[in-house]
Amino acid sequence: MIELQALSMRYPLERDTVTVLQAIDLSIDRGESVAVVGPSGSGKTTLLLLLAGLEQASDGVILIDGVRLSDLDVDAMADLRRDRLGIIFQSFHLIPSLSALGNVALPLEIAGKSDARQQAREMLEKVDLGHRVQHYPTQLSGGEQQRVAIARALVHSPALLIADEPTGNLDQHTGDKVGDLLFNLHTDVGATLIMATHDQEMARRCDRILQMENGSLVEQRHNAVSA
Numbered sequence: 001m002i003e004l005q006a007l008s009m010r011y012p013l014e015r016d017t018v019t020v021l022q023a024i025d026l027s028i029d030r031g032e033s034v035a036v037v038g039p040s041g042s043g044k045t046t047l048l049l050l051l052a053g054l055e056q057a058s059d060g061v062i063l064i065d066g067v068r069l070s071d072l073d074v075d076a077m078a079d080l081r082r083d084r085l086g087i088i089f090q091s092f093h094l095i096p097s098l099s100a101l102g103n104v105a106l107p108l109e110i111a112g113k114s115d116a117r118q119q120a121r122e123m124l125e126k127v128d129l130g131h132r133v134q135h136y137p138t139q140l141s142g143g144e145q146q147r148v149a150i151a152r153a154l155v156h157s158p159a160l161l162i163a164d165e166p167t168g169n170l171d172q173h174t175g176d177k178v179g180d181l182l183f184n185l186h187t188d189v190g191a192t193l194i195m196a197t198h199d200q201e202m203a204r205r206c207d208r209i210l211q212m213e214n215g216s217l218v219e220q221r222h223n224a225v226s227a
């Protein structure tokens with residue numbers, strides 16, 4: 001489903017350039033779950049930003065279902081993201097003028113679903129926010145905003161879920177619940193899951209663990225038993 005070929009990312013600095021990803025080759029099958037682990041600064045977030053089409057690679061190719069992301073124009077990329085991708089990044093990008101319910105319902109409303117609000121409410125209940133549906137982002141704590149963003153990413157059952165440290169800001173209980181939601185989507189609808197995480201338990205539940213160091217993939221491990 002996902003194919004990366006010699007993917008590199010460099011950022012220009014004043015005098016030289018900094019290489020953040022170097023020549024990454026990787027294939028991920030449909031329905032696979034993959035954890036990306038590695039020290040802070042090793043390039044995990046950058047890799048996920050490229051996969052989500054939110055940054056442009058310096059070199060190399062990203063194919064999603066055989067389509068080169070670099071061939072898509074802005075509109076086609078937006079369509080792909082809306083129809084197929086669920087994206088959870090650490091900056092939540094919630095819309096400040098919409099309530100929690102409005103934020104989660106939005107992708108469904110754009111897709112023309114008549115029961116958007118009902119589905120959004122049910123998803124917010126699953127992340128323990130049934131009592132906060134009318135709150136606006138500024139009226140929610142950081143962990144609550146993160147859960148709204150997670151509910152929004154999952155509400156349309158995306159085929160590919162890209163998550164950057166999805167449980168990083170959450171307490172153990174809420175983190176476990178969010179982990180269960182991600183893996184349920186993965187097992188129930190066969191969604192492909194790729195996530196950066198420092199949480200060993202989350203990594204252990206994935207089919208495969210990719211270890212990054214200094215912008216390179218240094219190791220791939222297959223988990224013998226995955227959840």
Ligand SMILES: Nc1ncnc2c1ncn2[C@@H]1O[C@H](COP(=O)(O)OP(=O)(O)O)[C@@H](O)[C@H]1O
Nearest residue numbers: 011018020038039040041042043044045046047
């Ligand atoms: N826009 C940017 N300009 C320059 N350097 C960047 C930029 N974004 C990220 N980096 C650098 O890329 C490296 C990898 O960052 P990141 O992908 O966020 O790593 P991780 O998620 O593994 O902590 C870091 O050293 C960071 O400073």
Ligand SMILES: [Mg+2]
Nearest residue numbers: 044045164196
């Ligand atoms: Mg990161």
